[in-house]
Every structure is written in structure tokens, then in C-alpha cells.
Amino acid sequence: MGARVIFCNRFFWPDESATAQILSDVAFDLAARGQPVTVVTSQLSYSDPKRHLAAREEVAGVQILRVRTWGGGRQALLAKAAHFVTFYMAASTAAWREVRRGDVLVAKTDPPLLSIPMMLVARMRGAKFVVWIQDLYPELAGRLGVAIARGLTGRFLAMLRNKSLKAASANVVIGKRMLSILCSQGVREDQIVMIPNWTADRALLPNASGHQSLRKEWGFASSDTIVGYSGNLGRAHDVDTILHAAKELQLSGRSDIHFLFVGGGKTREYLYQRASTLGLGNIAYRPYVERSRLGESMAVADIHWLSLKPDLEGMIVPSKFYGIAASARPAIFVGSPTGEIAELLEKHGAGLTCPVGNSALLAQQIVQLADDPEFRTRLGRNGRRAIDESLNQRVSTSAWASLINRLVSQMDTRKNLWRDSA
Known part of the structure; x- marks a missing residue:
């Protein structure tokens, strides 16, 4: 089996939350191109916390591994924090078991700061590491009034977050201003790739029937x-x-x-x-x-x-x-x-x-x-x-395919160099 791409995000297909839809589009597109893809996600549904999805299944060539977490859905702050912590632990354990040397591990930002534990997994497993940033935490939470994301704690979390971004082979951002903020935080510009989000533009037609x-x-x-x-x-x-x-x-x-x-x-x-x-x-x-x-x-x-x-x-x-x-x-x-x-x-x-x-x-x-x-x-x-x-799903998913191909090629080159020197 060649190098795999392992995505990690709290929600995935068939969930219809925004992060799930965007990730599903990329994962299924890569699989259709022949790229082995695994997704580590939760068993929960954003819109229906009582629904629990199958622990393992394969859909359209994508291997889906769903971990159990405590709670879920739209909860009070403390309950949501407990849910996040259990997802960090379960997802990190699952990723540790799945990731092999030469793979590409992609961490999204749901839950916030997921890149921190996933950086450790990628480093210990010898995988390429990518952070896909949809929202910039902890700054966003701090601006929205979350006390723990402010002050000394907020600065400490931002420092850990920046450490994970600087360790990544690529950080995918969805806008120019997000790119600028990352550069101001000390992330090198050559570590940042801008791939805008998209919509289901083939289904959202002008004056749709009905x-x-x-x-x-x-x-x-x-x-x-x-x-x-x-x-x-x-x-x-x-x-x-x-x-x-x-x-x-x-x-x-x-x-x-x-x-x-x-x-x-x-x-x-x-x-x-x-x-x-x-x-x-x-x-x-x-x-x-x-x-x-x-x-x-x-x-x-x-x-x-x-x-x-x-x-x-x-x-x-x-x-x-x-x-x-x-x-x-x-x-x-x-x-x-x-x-x-x-x-x-x-x-x-x-x-x-x-x-x-x-x-x-x-x-x-x-x-x-x-x-x-x-x-x-x-x-x-x-x-x-x-x-x-230009602002469509085909362009953005193709950009993702190019990024993954580049990273996989780099890993293959390193393997060949190691074999030649052995």
C-alpha cells in the first residue's frame, strides 16, 4: 500500500455541518483519484447528538474510523470542553494506530487546537503533517468572550498552536488575512497554502427547479x-x-x-x-x-x-x-x-x-x-x-490533490534516498 492520507476532524460524512461537508468533498475526491484515504472522526452528528454512527465503514473508497467521545452536539461550555478533551484523547490514540511512516496526517480545526496533539502523533510516526485551518483559535474564542482563551492562558495556548503550525509541512488557510495573521505569528510563508472553501456549485443552480x-x-x-x-x-x-x-x-x-x-x-x-x-x-x-x-x-x-x-x-x-x-x-x-x-x-x-x-x-x-x-x-x-x-469545488479539490501529491512525492524521494544509502 502506498502512502495514505489520514484526515482528522470531529465531523465527517454523512454529517452536514460545514466542516464535515468540506472535508467529505476533499476525501472523496482524493479517493476517486486513487489516493488511499482514511478519516478519523467522531461517532456523533452535529445536528442530532443522540445519533451514533458506525465505528468503522468504507464509503466511496474512504476508510472511516469513528471514535467514541463523551457528550457532543450543542452543549454548555464545560460539557463541550469535556467532549473536546475526550475527542483529543480518542482521536490521537486512533491516529497513532493508523499512521505509518510516509503517510500524510491532516488535522482540521474542529475541535480547536487539534493540531497540537496531532503534531506529536505525526512527529513520532514519521508522517508529513498538515494543518487545515478553518478558524483561528484561541484568538477567535477570546474575541467571542471565552475567558480561558484570554490573558496568560490564551497566550500559552497560542504559543502551543504556533509550535504545531511551524512544525507542519503545510498550513492550509482559506483567506488572505488568515495567511497574514499566521505570518505575523512567525509561520514561514512557504509553509502556508491558500485554498479557499467552496460550495456544492453543481447542485446550487440559478433558479433551481422547484x-x-x-x-x-x-x-x-x-x-x-x-x-x-x-x-x-x-x-x-x-x-x-x-x-x-x-x-x-x-x-x-x-x-x-x-x-x-x-x-x-x-x-x-x-x-x-x-x-x-x-x-x-x-x-x-x-x-x-x-x-x-x-x-x-x-x-x-x-x-x-x-x-x-x-x-x-x-x-x-x-x-x-x-x-x-x-x-x-x-x-x-x-x-x-x-x-x-x-x-x-x-x-x-x-x-x-x-x-x-x-x-x-x-x-x-x-x-x-x-x-x-x-x-x-x-x-x-x-x-x-x-x-x-475560479471559486468552485473542482478548483479547490484539485489544489488539495496537488498539495497531497507534492507531499507524498517528497516522502517517496526520502525513502529512495534512504534505500540508496543503505
Whole structure:
């Protein structure tokens, strides 16, 4: 058997969390190319903590090894910490048993700081080590108010994290600002590879079949303009700006403009409460839809919004833009005008940006798009063109295949040199 790639992440197929979907795409693509792939993950489902998946199975050529952990899902902080610790222990043990000299071990960032124990496994087993960074911890947790990620403890954890990044053969980041932060932490630029995230662009088609019937089913008229949000709404996202814009539009008599929230997340309850306090009657809520119907759901909205708090730029990159663009819908980004998503929208002419807190401007932008269908269509078409040309799954998974091939070739070269000298 040739060199294997062993991925480690808390969730994997058939889970539909964002990290699971992205990892599944890469793992199955590599396996289809003939690369032996193993995934070490948990038996849990993000959306259904009571569900326990099989300990071992093979799917589409990928060997899946699922470890048991304590707890799981969306828990209180202490319970989640205990869950993380048991995953670190179980996954490290499983990886130790699986990894052989010459393999490539890839650690994602769910749970946070997974690269620290996986660095030790890779080093002791003589494997190439890769860190795939989706979120930058502990800095992100510290900014979101997690006390243990601040102060002396936070600096100590960051030091350990940086040690693992500097020991890696490659660190895969998903944005330019994340790359800059790593360089400022002392990671060499030649150790960093930027591979953006993606969406299921072959399934998220413009005006996906069935979206009109779904729109009707959800109670919207064909003359309505729907401003949508799809996916997880977490503490990294600003919602007050959109809520106050909705209030302004309601007071101005724009009964044709409705807001649709599809999904869940830690900030969902806050959204409910604030909308109720503001007396908003123009917001509709729907739970997560099945992945097979995501294209229809995305196409229901005429406009999509997404957000990121400005002080979190570079620590996280909202991937919702890719799904919005694939659906050929214009995006309004609520966040830093100089942020990563704002730059993408401007570069590709795929949407507008509104600073956090400027609800009056956001209301104006929504009205502009609502009253100018041709402008909406042009922005949406530009976004889909960007997906088709460069920001798609094929380009990113091919970049992953190239990285893995390079690392495997380096290991093969070292083996040959050792044999020649023996």
C-alpha cells in the first residue's frame, strides 16, 4: 500500500455541518483519484447528538474510523470542553494506530487546537503533517468572550498552536488575512497554502427547479422581494444591523419586502427575541432544509445577506458567499468594507457591503436591489460567473490533490534516498 492520507476532524460524512461537508468533498475526491484515504472522526452528528454512527465503514473508497467521545452536539461550555478533551484523547490514540511512516496526517480545526496533539502523533510516526485551518483559535474564542482563551492562558495556548503550525509541512488557510495573521505569528510563508472553501456549485443552480413552489409553500407572493439568510447564525455574526433595517422598512410601508431566516445557530434565539422586541412582522423563520433541497431554498430569496464582526476578520472567513454566488443571487455583506468578503464582492461585482451598525444604509441598499431587478440579476450573474471560472469545488479539490501529491512525492524521494544509502 502506498502512502495514505489520514484526515482528522470531529465531523465527517454523512454529517452536514460545514466542516464535515468540506472535508467529505476533499476525501472523496482524493479517493476517486486513487489516493488511499482514511478519516478519523467522531461517532456523533452535529445536528442530532443522540445519533451514533458506525465505528468503522468504507464509503466511496474512504476508510472511516469513528471514535467514541463523551457528550457532543450543542452543549454548555464545560460539557463541550469535556467532549473536546475526550475527542483529543480518542482521536490521537486512533491516529497513532493508523499512521505509518510516509503517510500524510491532516488535522482540521474542529475541535480547536487539534493540531497540537496531532503534531506529536505525526512527529513520532514519521508522517508529513498538515494543518487545515478553518478558524483561528484561541484568538477567535477570546474575541467571542471565552475567558480561558484570554490573558496568560490564551497566550500559552497560542504559543502551543504556533509550535504545531511551524512544525507542519503545510498550513492550509482559506483567506488572505488568515495567511497574514499566521505570518505575523512567525509561520514561514512557504509553509502556508491558500485554498479557499467552496460550495456544492453543481447542485446550487440559478433558479433551481422547484424554488417557486417552495416560495409559495412558505407563504410568499411572486411580487414579494425576499431577503434571505441560510445556514448557521453564530456569535461571529452581526444581526442588529439587519434587524434595524427591517424595522425601518416596516415603518416606511415596504410591505413587499420580507426577511427569511433558514437555519439555526447560537444567535437564533437572540434574533427571535430582538425581532419580537422591535415588533417586526416582516421576518419568517424556517429550520435547516435537507441538502438535496438546498438549491431550491437558496433560490427562494431574491437577495441574500451575510455578516462578520469586523474584529474577527482573518480569524474566520464566511463561506456563505460561495453558496449565494452559486445561486446567482446578489449578496449584501454586513461587516468591514475592507474585509475579505467585501473585497470579493467588489472584485467580482457580485454584491454590496454595509458597515456594521449602519442600518439606514442597509435599508437603502435593500430598496435599491428590490426596485431594480436588472441590477439584481447582473450582480447575481457576476457571482455565478466567479464560481464557474475560479471559486468552485473542482478548483479547490484539485489544489488539495496537488498539495497531497507534492507531499507524498517528497516522502517517496526520502525513502529512495534512504534505500540508496543503505
